Every structure is written in C-alpha cells, then in structure tokens.
Amino acid sequence: MIILGLLLGQINTDVISGVPRYSFDIPELTDGIGFVVIAMGVFGFGEIIVNLGQPAESREVFTKDVKGLWPTKQDVKDAFPAVLRGTALGSILGVLPGGGALLASFAAYTLEKKSRGRKGEVPFGQGNIRGVAGPESANNAGAQTSFIPMLTLGIPPNAVMALMVGAMTIKGIQPGPQVMTSNPQLFWGLIASMWVGNAMLVILNLPLIGIWIKLLTVPYRFLFPAIVVFCGIGCYTLNNSSFDVYMTAAFTLVGYVFYKLGCEPAPLLLGFILGPMMEENLRRALLLSRGDWTTFATRPLSAGLLVAALLMIVVVMLPSIKAKREEAFVED
Template sequence: MDLLNNLALGFGVAFTFQNLAYAFGGAILGTLIGVLPGLGPVATIAMLLPSIYALDATPALIMLAGIYYGAQYGGSTTAILINVPGESSSVVTAIDGYQMARRGRAGAALAAAGLGSFFAGCVGTVIIAAFAPPLTELAFKFGPAEYFSLMVLGLIGAVVLASGSLVKAIAMIVLGLLLGQINTDVISGVPRYSFDIPELTDGIGFVAIAMGVFGFGEIIANLGQPSEKREVFTKDVKGLWPTRQDFKNAWPAVLRGTSLGSILGVLPGGGALLASFAAYTVEKKMGMKPGEVPFGKGNIRGVAGPESANNAGAQTSFIPMLTLGIPPNAVMALMVGAMTIKGIQPGPQVMASDPQLFWGLIASMWVGNLMLVILNLPLIGIWIKLLTVPYRFLFPAIMAFCCIGLYTLNNNNFDVFMGAAFAVVGYAFYKLGCEPAPLLLGFILGPMMEENLRRALLLSRGDWGTFFTRPLSAGLLVAAALMVVVVMLPSIKSKREEAFQDAD
C-alpha cells in the first residue's frame, strides 16, 4: 500500500507541465548526444551543470536523468549504423547490430534495440520503486575485496565472449589493463607512465580509444576495400520492422538481459557496461536455434540482450546513488554533484526528507522511457536514410563528427591526436583479426580493479587471504575459475572454435 501511495505522489510530481517539459527535453537531448559519436552523457551533463543553478532540484534532476537514459537509446543507433559506439555500454551492441545493418536489416536491429530498451527501462524503474531498500543491503555487503572479485569475473567473461582466438582475446584484455595504468597513482598522487606529457596524467580518454579503434579504424578498413565491396551503406534496406521470427528469437534475450542488467546495475562498479557484456556472454552460451544467424554475423539476440541489459542497468544504477549516496558510475557521480549544488545530501535520508524529489524522479523515468520509444521508433526511417548516403560523402561526415566530439571533451587538440593514433591501432587489430571489445573492458575495469585490490590489501594489512575468506568475494572468484575451466574443456573449446571459425 505504501508503494502505491508513493507512486501516486511521484506521478503527481512528474505530470506537472514543467517536469514533463524537462523530462521531454532531457530525453530528446540524450538521444541526440547518444547519436552523435563522441558526445556522451558524461560530457553533456558536465556542460549542463552550471545551468541547473536557476532550476528547482526536481526538474533539474529529471532533466539530467532523461539525458542519461536517452543516451543509452541514442548510443545504440550509431553502434548499429556506423559501428561507432556512442556509449561504452553500446560496444557489444555494435558487434551484431552493425552486421545486421550490413545485411540490410538496420531497421529490425534499431527496433529490437528500442523495444528491448523500453521494456528493460520500465522493469528497471519498477525495481527501483519496489526493491530499493532491500537491494541497498546487498550493496552494503560489497567491500573492496568483493568489487575486485566482481571485476575479475567480468574480465574473464570478456575473454570467453570474444570471438576468435582465446590468446588474442587475453592479449587484448592485457593491453587494455596496461593502457589503464597510464594515470596518476590513486594513493601516492604520482603520475605513472605519462612520459612528462601533462594530458596523460589523468589517463587516456575512453572516448579517444573507442573512437579510434571502432570509428576511425572501421573507416580506414572500409576505405581499404574496393568500392564495389563497400556495400555497408549502399545496400537496399529491407523491412524497417522486425519479423515475427525476430520477435520470437529476441524476447527471451530481452528478458534475460533485463534480469542481468537489473542485478548488475545496483552494484557500484558494475552498471550498464558489465551488464551488456554479461548479457552477450549469456546469449552466446544459450546455443543456436536452427536457421539462426551466427553471433558476430548479425544475430538479433546479440542486439536485444545487451541493449535490454544496459538500459536496465542504467535505471537500477540510480538505487545506490539515491539510497546510499554512492555513485556507481561517472554519470551518477555528476548526479550526486547536481544534488549537492541544490543543497540535497545524497543518501538514505533523501527518501524520508524529500519524498517528492525521490518518487517524482522515479515516476519521471517511466514517463521518459515512454517518450523515448514513441520518439525513436518513428525516427528509425530517418536513421536508415543514413545507409543510402554514398560512402564517399558519409565517411568525411563521420570523421568530422568524431573529431568535434573528441575536441569538445576537454577543448584540447590532444584528444583528437590520441583518436588518430588509436585509429592506426584499430586498423592493425582489423588486419590481425583481433576483437577490440575486450581491450575496452580491460581499460575501463583496470584502474578500478587496482584501486579495490590495494584498498582491500590495506584494510587486511597485506593479507591476500581476505579475497577467499569473505564469502561473496570467494563465490565470485570460484565462478571466475569455473568459467576458465569450462572454456578450456576440449569439447567446449572445439565448439567455441567451430562457432567462430569464420568470425574473421
């Protein structure tokens, strides 16, 4: 009964004209910045923080939240159409979504992503409303040792899901971990591996790597093909809507992705990124149905599962931020900053001291998700028009958008140069048949793993046994070890090689 009363209060707040307008504005802006390669929600929210001084707390947070989950929708659009993940959590969507676009099925891929995102967003919002208090207890149990073990599990999962050679996948992860070490040491404050370049003291930007490896690298690879083989953007597009068989294949993947995303989104350090990788791993492990397209070649489950997972994860990542004041990702850290600007102390007291803000924000997520699906499904035809543009016109436009996006990160040429350097690296990966997605996961999780490893060892006074004596941490490490054992079994290994034999 309390839940119904709280939701009634929330919808009363969300359905005021001002809050509807800000939810709509945030959703539209989020979709646009998701579609524009290089402009993610972190950069946009950071740029908009000064503007919230003139707003009340509730509309300000509703708008910023709309930008965040709107960008999850938009990021999948560029991932599917031009193989440039607009968001880190869209990296996995690009693997099969882009191949669907190449086969002339971009409309079906975008519709599967949009509908999966809408369903997962709604479920994620229900979970926030119903389970915020008990789920925060689970998050309370996660100390540095548990976070470290969770990330080990995530990296091993990335090796398992990578197409092609296991050795290449491990090499990609190790390279990502090494690139992640270029930063300032968290504990001593000393720059590491920066070679006296001031811009490297904060580390290499994720966007520069993603743009270079996926965006520029793909363009160079395409330009290396004879013009008649560049069918990517000139092929006739068939069917803007998924077929009945597509729906039949996709809906179980949507349910599984939503479940995974809802769980992982709550855990600080997990969130939308780990959820999308985990969902893709699960889909590949579910086996193939007769007549189904292989993974990595345009399987609709490879779009529906990860997209549902990253949207559910994006919604439930609000739980630790709203109830504990712990930001599980960079966007939530900015949301905490926005709450502080408005004089609100993030944490358990928000639900009691400012119920209108808490429940109004939750109700606005339902409204925003509905707006997004109503807006995005009719726009599929417009996005598809991109595919009919001749490649000679399209690739300079993509390059220009990417360079603008890179420059606007820090208003610095250095990020553009880094993107260009990683373009060469990305092309080398393409030639060597290496899957770059594990590199990105290693790069993102590496610094977080190191920080939690050192914190856990400091708290245990150097006792490595702390990772095995804590039940949750031990359970996660056992799961990681089992995953390694299973993938090394001769029967599984041969099946895996068979599945990926033509992945290149």
C-alpha cells in the same frame, strides 16, 4: 587485449601516493588517457580507415530502389513465435559478460534454423522472416538485460556498457548498486528511457523506414569526411586540447593494426574501464588487511566470487561448451 587495456589504464596519477606513473614527463598524461580518445580512435577513425581500404563497390550498401518494406499479415504470424523465443533467449544471454547480446543474436538465429516452420516457407538465407525476427528480438532483449550487471555490480558486460560506465565516471557517478539509492533520478530515468526509446523506435522506424533506406544510398565518399570532422571536433572540445586529437590519431593506427591482425578491440575497452576500478579497490582492500593477500580467500564473499569466476573460465574452456559457442556463431 584485456591485459593491454589494463596496462593503458595504469597511465595516470597513483591514487595512493599521488605520483604520476608511466606519463613519460608528459603533463597531459598525468590525468590518464581519455576514455573518449581510445573509443573514438579504435572504433571510430579505425573503422573509417578499414572501410577506405575496401573496394568502392563493397562500401555501398544499397544502389537500387527497395520496395515492399512493410511486413504482411503472414510475416507477422510467422515472426511472432520467433520474437518470443528470441526475447527469452536474449534476456538470459544478455546478462553474460563478453558480448552476451551478440551471442544471443547468433544463438537465436541457430535456434530458428533448427525450429520447425510452416510448410512452404522461404528457406533461411533467402529472406525468411524468422531469421530476422528471432535474432533482432534477442539482440534487443540482450541490450536491455546487459544493464543488470552494470547497475548491480558496476561491471560492463560489453563495449556499449563500457561506454556507459565511462560516461558515468566522467560525471562523477560510481557505477554499482549505490546508483539506485544515491542517484534515483538517474536509475529510474534510465528505466523510463527504455520504455520511451522502444516506443519511439516503433513510431519513427515504421513510418520513416523509407527515409532510413535512402540514407544508406549516400556514397561513402561523402559520409566519411563528415564523420572525420565531427569526431575530430568532439575529441578537441572534450578538454580543448590538441593533445587529445594527436592521441586519437595514434589510437586510430592501433585500431587499424588490430583489424589487420584479426584482434577484437572491445576487450581492450573493457580492460581500460575496469582496470583503474579494480586497482583502486584491490589496494584499498590490501590497506585494510595490512597487506595480507589471504583476505581474498578467507572472506566468504570474495572467495565465492573468485571460485565462481574460476568455474566460469573452466566451463567456457571445456571442449563441448567451446564447440557449442563456435556453432552458434556459424551462419550457413
């Protein structure tokens, strides 16, 4: 999937020679495929088609009244240690590329299942508060720390950060360590938004939780037409071009095929975002070294990064590590 994303990123105008490539004489493709087009088609419309292909009863989240939404004092007491453990675990795993925040949620759930709770508590899978507090804390912590590789190295660790990189690129901002010095307002505004966002979550979610639950009772047959309309308007207004709408429809079919084949579309997005950046810097380095490929192995920094990447691949492929990863994603 990453390779497919890299190939899609090559459909543009060559940054060195200025010659259009893989555009098939279509003028709209000389500027490349829009990032929003791929994201909206694969993740937006593709998900809608998948949901429409399921039985109607499986699409409805809640059909009955939900009561007792506020946590009790005992729930808070039981959840507090799980929150601390989940936050620590999510902060570490959230930095890892390739879905570290998602892995943190499953790993935190596995950790809570193996941790000793109080006597007589509700079993896991039947409403244990620790099974909610731990993974949610890990997910929130991982979502915050996933900004670290994006802001320091310009590398998005997951699909959400890839969307952030795409938005920054559209605005002419180069992700990386220079963001802190060249755009301090953006950097510190981002830090402040984390504090404000978490505070607003507490203010909005707790008093208005009943309203959010009511939204889940809206039948899907009313929701998906509105989603399609707003997504279509967004795709068209991006460049005021109907070609973007047609491309979104094409990638909708691609996303549906991915779902049927059991392929994860997030790596495609990562490859599409990182591909042009990687190519531009690769060709720049080769120009400076006069075409000498050994410069990547003789320079200490580049050689160290290549060795680190190779070690990470080897470690992840080890049977013991692979078994632990699969165990973390298993839910009883």
